[in-house]
Each structure stands twice: as structure tokens, then as C-alpha cells.
Amino acid sequence: MEPLQIYERLKVRFGERILETSEKKPDPFAVIDPAALVEICHYLREEPELAMDCLSNETGVDYKDHVAVVYHLFSYSHRHGAVLKIKLPREEPRVATVEGIWKSANWMEREIFDLVGVNFEGHSDLRRILMPEDWPGHPLRKDFVEPQEYHGISTVRESPIVRLEQHKK
Amino acid sequence: MSDATEPALRTEEMTLNMGPQHPSTHGVLRFVIRADGEVMREAVPDVGYLHRSIEKIAEKVGYHGFMPYTDRVDYVCAMFTNQGWGMACEKLGGIEVPRRGEYCRVISTEFNRIASHLLTVGLMGMDIGAMTPFLHALREREMINDLIEELCGARLTFNYMRIGGVAWDLPPGWREKALAYLDHLDPILAEYNALFSYNKICIQRLANVAPISAEEAINYNLVGPNLRACGVKWDVRKDMPYSAYSDFEFDVPIGHGEWGTLGDSMDRYMMRIYEMKESAKILRQALTRMPDGPVLAKVVRNFRPPAGECQVRVESARGDQGWYVVSDGSGYPWRVHVRTGSFAAMGIIQKLSRGLMIADLVVLIASLDVIAPEIDR
Amino acid sequence: MQNWIDSLIAAGEFGKHPPRDLVYAAFILVLSAVVFLGVAFPFAGIVSWVERRVWARIQSRVGPNRVGPNGSLQWLADGAKHVLKEDIIPDEADARLFKLAPYVVVLGFVLPWAVMPFSSALILADLNVGILYFTAITALTVVGVLMAGWASDNKWSLIGGIRSAAQIISYEIPAGMSIFPVVLITGTLSMQGIIRAQEWEPYHWFLFSNPFCFVAAIVLYISALAEGNRTPFDLPEAESELVAGFATEYSGMRYLLFFFAEWGNMFIAGALITTLYLGGWQAPQLSSSAVVMNVLQLLSFNVKVLFLVFTSMWVRGTLPRVRIDQMMSLCWKFFVPIAFINMIGTAVWVAIWPDGNPVAGYVMFALGVAIAVLFIQRVMYYLKRSRMEMYLHPTI
Numbered sequence: 046m047e048p049l050q051i052y053e054r055l056k057v058r059f060g061e062r063i064l065e066t067s068e069k070k071p072d073p074f075a076v077i078d079p080a081a082l083v084e085i086c087h088y089l090r091e092e093p094e095l096a097m098d099c100l101s102n103e104t105g106v107d108y109k110d111h112v113a114v115v116y117h118l119f120s121y122s123h124r125h126g127a128v129l130k131i132k133l134p135r136e137e138p139r140v141a142t143v144e145g146i147w148k149s150a151n152w153m154e155r156e157i158f159d160l161v162g163v164n165f166e167g168h169s170d171l172r173r174i175l176m177p178e179d180w181p182g183h184p185l186r187k188d189f190v191e192p193q194e195y196h197g198i199s200t201v202r203e204s205p206i207v208r209l210e211q212h213k214k
Numbered sequence: 215m216s217d218a219t220e221p222a223l224r225t226e227e228m229t230l231n232m233g234p235q236h237p238s239t240h241g242v243l244r245f246v247i248r249a250d251g252e253v254m255r256e257a258v259p260d261v262g263y264l265h266r267s268i269e270k271i272a273e274k275v276g277y278h279g280f281m282p283y284t285d286r287v288d289y290v291c292a293m294f295t296n297q298g299w300g301m302a303c304e305k306l307g308g309i310e311v312p313r314r315g316e317y318c319r320v321i322s323t324e325f326n327r328i329a330s331h332l333l334t335v336g337l338m339g340m341d342i343g344a345m346t347p348f349l350h351a352l353r354e355r356e357m358i359n360d361l362i363e364e365l366c367g368a369r370l371t372f373n374y375m376r377i378g379g380v381a382w383d384l385p386p387g388w389r390e391k392a393l394a395y396l397d398h399l400d401p402i403l404a405e406y407n408a409l410f411s412y413n414k415i416c417i418q419r420l421a422n423v424a425p426i427s428a429e430e431a432i433n434y435n436l437v438g439p440n441l442r443a444c445g446v447k448w449d450v451r452k453d454m455p456y457s458a459y460s461d462f463e464f465d466v467p468i469g470h471g472e473w474g475t476l477g478d479s480m481d482r483y484m485m486r487i488y489e490m491k492e493s494a495k496i497l498r499q500a501l502t503r504m505p506d507g508p509v510l511a512k513v514v515r516n517f518r519p520p521a522g523e524c525q526v527r528v529e530s531a532r533g534d535q536g537w538y539v540v541s542d543g544s545g546y547p548w549r550v551h552v553r554t555g556s557f558a559a560m561g562i563i564q565k566l567s568r569g570l571m572i573a574d575l576v577v578l579i580a581s582l583d584v585i586a587p588e589i590d591r
Numbered sequence: 592m593q594n595w596i597d598s599l600i601a602a603g604e605f606g607k608h609p610p611r612d613l614v615y616a617a618f619i620l621v622l623s624a625v626v627f628l629g630v631a632f633p634f635a636g637i638v639s640w641v642e643r644r645v646w647a648r649i650q651s652r653v654g655p656n657r658v659g660p661n662g663s664l665q666w667l668a669d670g671a672k673h674v675l676k677e678d679i680i681p682d683e684a685d686a687r688l689f690k691l692a693p694y695v696v697v698l699g700f701v702l703p704w705a706v707m708p709f710s711s712a713l714i715l716a717d718l719n720v721g722i723l724y725f726t727a728i729t730a731l732t733v734v735g736v737l738m739a740g741w742a743s744d745n746k747w748s749l750i751g752g753i754r755s756a757a758q759i760i761s762y763e764i765p766a767g768m769s770i771f772p773v774v775l776i777t778g779t780l781s782m783q784g785i786i787r788a789q790e791w792e793p794y795h796w797f798l799f800s801n802p803f804c805f806v807a808a809i810v811l812y813i814s815a816l817a818e819g820n821r822t823p824f825d826l827p828e829a830e831s832e833l834v835a836g837f838a839t840e841y842s843g844m845r846y847l848l849f850f851f852a853e854w855g856n857m858f859i860a861g862a863l864i865t866t867l868y869l870g871g872w873q874a875p876q877l878s879s880s881a882v883v884m885n886v887l888q889l890l891s892f893n894v895k896v897l898f899l900v901f902t903s904m905w906v907r908g909t910l911p912r913v914r915i916d917q918m919m920s921l922c923w924k925f926f927v928p929i930a931f932i933n934m935i936g937t938a939v940w941v942a943i944w945p946d947g948n949p950v951a952g953y954v955m956f957a958l959g960v961a962i963a964v965l966f967i968q969r970v971m972y973y974l975k976r977s978r979m980e981m982y983l984h985p986t987i
Contacts, residue, residue, distance in 0.1 A: 071305050071524045099432050102525065102536040104551040117525055117536065121432055121448055128525070149435030152561040153553070160269075175262040175590055185270060185549075230746050252750070252915060343825065343912025349650035405973070415823055415911050572750070573826075573914045 048073050051095060051127045059085060074115070074128035079140045082131060086146050089118060089127065096120045097127065100147035103154065105161035107186045112138045114163060139164040160185040227255060232575075234263050240337065240579060241586020249572060257567035257575055259560050264590040272550040277303050277377060277517045280550070285371035287552060288588045290333055293319075293326035294530035296375040298537040298552065301456060302526040303377045306519035306541050315379030315509040316458040321392070321500050322365065322374055324493045328399070329358040330531035331486040331493075338483055338580045339410050342419050347410040354402055357395055364388060378511035389501050396494050396501075403490060411487060420483055421474030424566045424578045431477070435558040438533025439485035440582055443469035444477035450529035462499045464492045479581035486583070516545050532556055532583055556588035619715075623705065626715055631704050635855040636666035642854070642904045649908035669847070676843035681744055684840065688742035693841070693848035696735030700852040702728045703859050708782045710872045710888035712881070721782035722774065725863060726767055729818060732852065733759045736837050739849070743840040751836025754826045754915055761922045762817040762824075768930035769811035772804050772937035773797050773867045776947070786871030791891070798868040799955035800947060803936035808868040810930055812899070815860035817918070820853055821903055823910040824918055861899035862892075869895045 052075045064076045077085055089097040102117035116129040131140060142165040144150045154165045155174040162183035165171055173180065182189055191200055232245040242263040248255040268287060272280045284299045285292035297319055304311060311319070336351030359369040364385055366374040374381055410416055426436070431444040441448060449466040451459040467488035469481035521543040527534045533555025540549040559582040567575055596618055600609060640655065640663060647654025655662035680686055706721045708714045718724055733756050740752015774780060776797060777788040789796050798808050817824040826836075838849045865871055872888035913921065940948075 071308075071522055074523070098429075099435055101435060101527075102538055102551070102553040104538050104549070104553075106540055106549045108548075115523075115538065117538070121446060124453060147435070148433045149558055149561060152557065173262075175265040177262070184267060228746055339911065343823070344910060345646070346650045346908050349652060353651055408973075409909070410911070413911065415913055418917055419911060419914060571914065571916070 046095075046123065046125045048125070048127050051125070054095070055085065055089075058088065072128060074130050076130045076132060079131040079133060082129075083141050083143060083146070085129070086116070086118075086143050090146055094123070095125075095127075096122050098122065098147075100143065100149050100153070101126070103150060103157065105157035105163055105185070107135075107161055109187060111135055112161060112163060114140065114157060116143070133163065137164070138162065139166055141166050142168040144168055159183070162186065225250075230572075232257075240584050241589075243579075243584070243586050243589075245575070247567075247572065247575070252571045252573075254567050254570055254572060254575065256564065257570075259563055261560060261586070261589050264586045266587075266591065268591045269550050269552075272547050274546065276546050277519070278515075280547070281376065282371070282373045285373055286587060287591055288530065288532065288554065288556075288585055289371055290585055291326045291330035291531040292370065292372050293323040293374065294528050294535065295552070296372065297323055297457070298526055298528040298530075298535050300375045300377050300379075301528065302524060302537040302539040303517070303519065305524045305526055306522060306539060307377075307513070307517060308519075309378050309511050309513060311379045311457075311511055312508045313458070313505045314383075314507040315511070317500055317504045318380045318384065318509050319375060320458050320462075321384075321497060322362065322372070322380070324497050324500070325358050325362060325392075326372075327493045327531045328490050328497075329355045329362075331490050332358075334486055334531075334580070334583045335406070335410075335483065338420075338577075339416075341576045341580045342416060344410060344413075344416070347406060350402075350406060350409070354399065357398075361388070361392055361395060364391075376510060376513075377517060378513040379509045381510070383509050384504075389504075392497070392501055396497055399494055400491070403487065407487065411484065417473055417480060419573075419577060420480040420581070421478055423474075423479040423574050423581070424570060425471075425475035425478040426562070426566070427477060430562075434562045436533070436562065437555045437558060438530070438583075439489060440482055440533060440555070440559060442467065443481035443485045445469055445471075450527050450534045454527060456526075456528070458500070459496075461503070462496045464495050467492065479577050482581040482583075518543060518545050530555065532585065532588060533558070552591065554588040554591075556582075556584045556586075559584050560589055622715060626704050626707075627701050631701055631855055632851065634858055635700075635851040636670060637663075638854045638857065638900065639669070639850070640666045641901075642907075645901065645904045646908045649905070673844050673847040678845070679840075679842045681840050683744040685742040685744070688738045689840075690845070692735050692739035692742060693845045694735075695738060696732050696852045697848050699729055699731035699735060700855040700859065702731075703862075706782055707859075707862055708786055708866055708871055709892055710885045711783070712885050713889065714783060717781060717783050719779070719781040719784075722770055722780045722785070722867075725782075725859075726763070726770065729856075729859065730759070730763060732818075732856075735852075739841070740837040743837070745840050748837050748839050751826075751839070755820060755837060757915070758820070758824060758826065758918060759818050761919060762814045762926075765810050765922065765926035765930040766814035766818060768927070768934050769807040769814065770863075770867060771934045772807045775934070775937050775941050776800065776804075782866050782871075786866055786873060789870040789873055791870060791873035791875050793870070793959075794949075794952045794956035796868060796870040799952050799959060801937065801940045801951050802955060803933040803940065804868065805955060805959075806929065807933040807937070808864060810926055810933070811864055811867070812860075814926065815863065816903065816906065817922070819856035819860055819903075821857070821907055823906070823913050825907075825912060826915055826918065857900045857903050858896060861896040861903070864899055865892060865895040 052073070055075065055077075059077075059081060061078075064078060067073055089095050097118040097120045099119045099121060100116060101119040102115075104115045106113045106115060112133045112135055114131050114133065117126065118129065119126040133140060138161075140163065142150060142154055144154065144165075144167070151169070152174065154168055155171060157163050158165060158171055159173040159176055160183055172178065176184065180195070181192055193199065193201055228249045228251075230247040230249055232247055234242045234244045244260040244263065245257045246260060247257045266286070268283050271283055275283070281296060281299060284295040287295045303309070332351040332355045336348035336355075339345070339347035339351070362372065363369050365388060366372050366382065368374075426440075426444050428444045428446050431441050431446065436444070445468055447466055447468050450456070452464075452466055467485060469476060469485060471477065471481060473480040473484075519541045521541055523538070523540040526537045526539075528537070535555065536553040538549075538551040538553070539547055542548040563578065563582070566578060570578065596614065600611065600614060643665070644654040644662070655665040658665045658668045680689055703725050705715045706718055706724055736755040736759070737752050740748045740750075740755070743749070773785060777785050779785060779788075793799065797804050799805065838846055841849065872892040874884070874887040874891040876884070877887060878884060
């Protein structure tokens, strides 16, 4: 099935929970209501004609006015995929976890929590995965400012070109 | 008769740290192991020692400038990451790669696949204690490195591909050397199997260690040889053909569990040996049937793909990498995300490690072919 | 030897009325020092260089070839380097046990040289319980390894030490039981006695005297590999799992002493098998001069022992490591029953043919030769098939 057909099926079943679908540019996606996330994912997984048994990719993207989480789903039995997006407010982004549906979400949601700052409710083990546990801030946000030092180690370094110029003088 | 009984022997779990520096974790990984003697209760992985914020760097260096950084995402099989980034940008920008360029891409990636698998099977040998197969595998890998050095100048981080094709054409005489190497590889693989893979001790160490069922593998998003070893016949090159793969005939080996259980470490290990043979088949076909023409499409210097997003899947040596690129119409990508096979494999180690012995944890990591830079990016 | 010392005392070399025991003790001390320091330690050092060259050729590379002619002084350079290194003792470690452990392990390797039968006259102490002394002393390594593992205050070292103790103790049993067939046949525990009961012709060796002895020799060889912590049984120092096992926290010369013990153990294990099953120093009677005969016998002994040492290195370069539970099941479920059967079978054999059965000797010898010929044929076949020309003409 083509992705657009899958989104039509979802629209038929869930109505206004599907907020918008986009045409091919180049990959079509469907934006859904965050509150209905778990229900829709459950339906996508259990429905025999869709059978999305694999969460192939989960990404957090920081648009300047909101934060989006993008789910790439895939079905090994039917060889088709779909893309779901949810848009969350930037100050306190929180959404339910899909770990109960696809176990691969465990580590991917930890990464999104670490780098973008989205809080996944119901996650079994939500802690930072790539950054150290006491790192301040969420690095992949557009307004992230790197701290000047971490545990006494300075993160600021003079540009080597500037130092070379000074050395030449 | 007192009724105070002898206190039972107090036993405790040992908490061990298979630290970031260790001779056998594949890169800088750390495991906190709770063990009861030799048998583990659980091994909790701790990653992030090799995090270089490559995804954030992409937002600063632009589309063309990001190509060398993709080599470092997985430096053992750098051609695939190059190809993934190239394909994502081409999909966004609507660029078509010339046919000869696609063939060059296939040839370089398949050679890289053989090199990466040789490293993996050699490392499996070394982790079990047989140093000799490791050095034999590396000897073959050195020959591939020499070939690729002649092709693009680098042995590890190639930066060979560009958006729209590859950087340089095949040098004169390279095709004959490559074919000679392929003739040399087949009996070497048989010799390698006789020395190591079919050795009774190796089979004893690898068979029945941490079998993964197909449903579990799909649920945890295992990809590549790990998934095929569980019996799922899925290969991005065959099922969602990209580049020039639809021109070639090759099989997709899957695991059958003939040495132990289906989806155990022996299956995952043997997958890589079979895949090397299939790669050799593809390479022979590609090298003999190369079309003529340019290798690089014309792409403007300040490449500004229209706003949009796309996902591209590339069958790398470690599984299918998903490249997700969001563009906002400017010359710099808005968001780049690569979901690698090793990241998914790490997620399953904690669950599989319950009840394994410490010696088996090493075998498990080696059979899942986990490479640290891919996890941390 | 004792007569010679007595003649020296009688000739007045040591003063008027020397205390006999003191003179004997002095001689023992000097000779032991000569053997231990002059033969045992250099042997352990040289075998480390030989092992690295043999390994390297198996792994298709070269090995140390810079220091000295063909790298033969590499072991001296390594020894000097280790001596000059900083001696690090971890803060929380038990310092006394930590320092004592390498010496206990080295004791276990050095003391058996006292009963090494190099030739008919060259043996430091021809004890009439030589074999028993031998097995008793080689068990000292267990104590040393456990001390090293515990005193290092490092969980990985502890695991390595305990694995090693379990391994050595378990494999003592098949090793001991594989010594019994020979003792049953000869009726003596003395090394020279066992060697004298064999002839120099291979079909008169105990290896071929009856099929049970053949299997017992193989079991003994494998158990000796396990006792010496050699691959495929080198779990205690499993480099890819436990860094260096029980020797992780050691640096400098203390670290090297553990490995001296391992390399020297190869020789001792080889000497044990040579004495019991391969005819020891027996050599054909080519001359009537005792000196020439002794030299020939020394040569014969060393060739046999060094061949077994070479096979140890060969096996180490080829096979992977067994896991601890597989190793234990191998010992208790396979080797112990097989060793028992060998013992009982030999006892029955000796009861039926008390003076040995030469026909069986010839048959077993023919079998052994056939196996060796088949093996060499297979090696030649694989060498021909592996297409060496690619290595001679590289691509670039």
C-alpha cells in the first residue's frame, strides 16, 4: 500500500485525530494528535492489512516554534511504510511512550529525551543516553548554548588560525 | 538444644565494570555487569563515550561539507554512510546519478562490505581466543584497503562519493586487479572456514548462545545480518532496490539454525561469511558490465534542495541505515538523523544478557557486530 | 655423583675432617643454582622468543627479528625492560600476598627441574619417587595463582584466579591417572627407572606398548596443556575477556615471572610425557664412551621435549579458547572416565602379559606411523590448494 492510502485508512478510522497529511515532498507524512498517539500506533500494528510490526526510526526535530517527533513505521510482512509526526509545544514537550508497542522505542526515545528534551510518559528507563547524566540542556535544540565549562574543564578553545597569526607576529 | 541456627553463607552479587577500555568491546563501550559468579544477572550497556555530535555539525557545514563527516559515523564501512548521505541529498534535490556513477558506487560499497565482514569475523576469532584467524582476515582486508587506496586515496575514511555520483572514475588497470583479488578470495574463505568456523571449539562457543526469534528481532528493530540470521528474508538491496542493484543477480542468505538454534550467535556469524560470497558475485557482475559515461552529475556549488524531508535506507554491512534529512530550503540541512544498525542492536543486549555467562557476553557483542561510533555518532 | 664427592673429601679438598652433610648440602645448592638459573630461566626466556616466531609464521607475519641475529636476544631486551619498569602495587591490595604470589608460582615451575632426567648421568636427584614428587610440586601453582587473584583487589583478577584454580585442580585428576599405566607396567616411580624400562626403538616406547597407553599419553598431553594454562585452556589469562586475568594488576618483573612459569611449564610437561611415554633419553648405542653416549642421550631427550613444546605453541596459534563450563564438563565427563578405563585396561593387560607384548608394540607403532603420514598428506594438500602466488605478487 502506498503511504497516502494508509493515511486515508487512518482518516477513515480516526477522523479528526489526523490533523493533516502532506503530499509527496518527497516523503509524505501524516501529522496526528499527540493524545491519540498510542491508540493510532496500536491500530497500525494490530490491523492485519497494515501490520506495522517495526518502528524503524524515531527522530526528534526542533522547529523554532514547536518540537516534532517523527515516527517511521515499517511492515516486514507487507513491505510498506508510513510516517507519523506529532507536534509538541516547545516549553514542556511531553507525550506517551510507544515502548509498549515496539521495544525498539526504548533506546530511541532515550536519545530524543537526551538531545531534544521531549519527556516520554510511561517510559521504563528515561535517562540520558549519549550525554553524561549531569549535562545541562538539550544539545540538538536550536537555541542550545554550549556551557563554557564542564566539571572544571573548559570547553572554549581559541581558534588555531588566530593563534598562528599571533605566533607569526 | 539451642534453636539459634548457623547463619547461612551470605552471598552477594558482584558488580563488575567491563569498562570503556577493554580489549574486546568493539570500540569504547561500557557494560555494568551484575554477576553471580560466572553467570550474569544483567549487563547494562552505557554508551556515549564516542559521541561527537555529528548530527549537529551537519546543521553547520552544509550539504557538500558533510560528506567527510559521514565517514566517521561508521569508519569500518564508510562507503555506505557516504552513499546514504548522497542518496538522501539526491532524493531531496531531485538529482539523478549517471549509470556509471551508480556502478562505481556499487563496486566500492561491496568491496567495503567484504572488508567490514572480514574485520567482524576476524574479531569474533580474537574474542574467542584464536588470534590466527584475526590476522588472516586482516591480511585479506589489507589487500582490499590497497585496492581502495588506489581508487580514492584513503584506506579507512574514504570520502569517495559526492552528491550526484562519485568523485573519481576507476583508475586504469584497477578492474583487472579487482578481479584478480576476487579470484583469490574464494579459496581463502574456504580455508578460513576450515580453520575457524567449522572448528569444534568455535561451534561449541558460538552455537546456542543468545538465540533471537524473528518476532523479537523485528520488535527490537534489528537489521542486516542480525535480522537475516533469525530467518527473516529482508535485504534492502533486493526488496527496495536502490542504486544499480536491480541489475545484479544475487541471493540473500538467511539463517537456518543448523548448528544450534535458529538465530543464535553461530547463525549471525555465518551470515557474514555467506554475505561475503554474495558480495563477490555482485562485484564480478558489476566489474565486467560497467557502462561508460560520466561518474558525477552536475550539482551546483551552493546546493539548496527545496524544503521537505525524506528518508533513505541503505543496506550497510551492519544493517540498514535509515537517513532522515529535513531541509528548509537553505544551503544547510535543518535536521539530519541516521539510525544505525548498531544502535538497535545495543538495545537488545540488556535483555539477552540475563542468564548468559561473562564469556558469552563477549561472543554476543561480537556476533551482533556492534561498532561504537555508529551507536554514538 | 655421591662417589665423586666422597673421593674429593677423601682427597682432602675440604680440609681435615669436614662435616659430610654440609659438603653435600653445599654441592646441592651450587648445582641447583646452576640448573635453575643457568638452564631453567634462560630456557623460559628463549622459548618466549621461539613462541613469538612460531606464532608469527602461523599468523602469516614475521615476529621479532630486530634485536640480535633474527631477534634471538629479544627475550633479554624484554627482561631488561620489565626489570626497569615501575613496580606498582595497588593501594588496597594485600601487599604481602601480592608480592609473594609470583614466587610461589615460580617455585612450582622451578622445583621439578631437580628430577629432570636429561641423560643417564645428568639428573640432579634420582629420587625413587620422582614422578610423585613431580605431580606434587606442579600443584603449587594453584596456590600462587589464587594468591595473585585474591591479593590484587580486583574483581576481574579474582575471577581469573578462581577459574585457574578450578582448572588446574580438575585437570590434575586425568593427568595423575594417565601416569598410572606406566607405573603399572614398570612397577617403579623413579624417572630413571621408567626410562631404563624402555628401549630407544620407537616400537619399544611405552606410547606404543598397548592401545590404552596410547590414549593415556594423549590424555596426559591435553591435561598438561590445561595445567599450564595454555590455549585452548587459557581462560585464567583470557586476554579478550579479563585483560590478563589474575595477572592484571602486576607490572614489571612480577608480571614476567608468571609468564616465565607458563613457558617453563611447557618444558616440564613435555619432559614428563617424554619420560613416561616417549622413551626419555634412550639413544642407540653408537659408541662405548660414556661421554659420547651421554651427549647423544641429552640430544635425544631435548629433541623429543622440544618437539612437544613446539606442538604446544602450534596448538596455541590454532585453536580458540573453551568456555569454563565446557572445560569442566570436558574434564569430568570425558577425560576422567577415559583415564579410568586406561588405567584398568593397562592393569588387565599387564596381568595377561607381564613382560609386555612386542607384537602389540609393532602394531601400534605401525598405526602411529600411518596417522603421521596421513596428517602430513593433508597438510601438503591444503598447502597446494591455498594458492600462495597472491602473497608473492601483491596487487600494488
